[in-house]
Amino acid sequence: MIHAYLKIAMTVVGVSLILILTVLYLRENREEAVAENDQRDKSDITHEEVEISDYLLPLENSEIRTTPISHVMLHFSSNVTEKPHAPYHVEDIYKIFKEYGVSAHYLIDRSGTIYRLVQEDRMAYHAGAGSLSRFPAYENKLNAYSIGIELLAIGTKEEMSTFITEDTYNTLDPSFIGYTDAQYESLNSLLHTIHERYQEVKRDREHVIGHDEYAPDRKNDPGALFDWGRIGY
Known part of the structure; x- marks a missing residue:
């Protein structure tokens, strides 16, 4: 039992x-x-x-897009020539773009704020003349196939030599040089949404490029201080 x-x-x-x-x-x-x-x-x-503030340029600074988007081009901008000790006022950059008839789709300021300057269904005037060996059909036509992103930044002394003298460069606040953590963070988020919306924009360095790669004889942005590793390429 x-x-x-x-x-x-x-x-x-x-x-x-x-x-x-x-x-x-x-x-x-x-x-x-x-x-x-x-x-x-x-x-x-x-x-x-992703928070984006509209600060749209006049329509004459762009035109209707009729071709598919396959590339993103990165640039740097500043008003260091006119205001070396206050080079990053977004209003100043806007006025320069408006006056010279150029544009980009987005601008990212030092704090990481993203401004939309041109709608993506319009072609911005940011690339100009140039070529890519893997895309011969795009010679002098990359505006039609790309999204342009400007980051407020100042490059190396050599890169800025066409804009300011060496003496002026040496007086710049060191915090003005290069890119900020906030800019990399915002750029990553913006690129993520672009990749999701446009399948032709591959996540590689052939489709996300610098202005200096398209037009090396006349452009040097985003420059040597831009860390491509910070955006995963």
């Missing part, structure tokens, strides 16, 4: 242990799934809710 009770007790303990282990397993997997979903949700929020 005692053996029978012991056998029953062991069976009950065994079943209970199995149930406990099953509950723990399900709970662990559920927590992992929730954590994974939370991470995915946060990633989606980071990229889908």
Whole structure:
């Protein structure tokens, strides 16, 4: 009789242990799934809710786009020639673009704020003459196939020699030189949304390029101080 009770007790303990282990397993997997979903949700929020402030240039600074978007071109801009000690006022850059009839789709200031200057369904005037060996049909036509992104930044002394003298460069606030963490963060988010919306814009250095790669004889931006590794290329 005692053996029978012991056998029953062991069976009950065994079943209970199995149930406990099953509950723990399900709970662990559920927590992992929730954590994974939370991470995915946060990633989606980071990229889908990119804040962009409209600061649109006049329509004469662009034209209707009739070709598919396949490239992104990065640039640097500043008003260091006129205001070496206050080179990053967005209003000044806007006025320069408007006056000279040039444009880009986006401008990212030093704090990471993204300004939309031209709608993406319009062709901005940012690339000019140039060529890409892998895309011979784009010679002098990259405006038609690209999104232009300007970052407020100042390059190396050599890169800025056509804009300011060496003496002026040496007086610049060191914090003006190069790019900020906030700019890299905003640029990453903006590029993510562009890649999602345009399948032809591949996530590589053949489709996300600098102005200096398209027109090396006349342009040197975004320059040696731009860290391509910070945007994953």
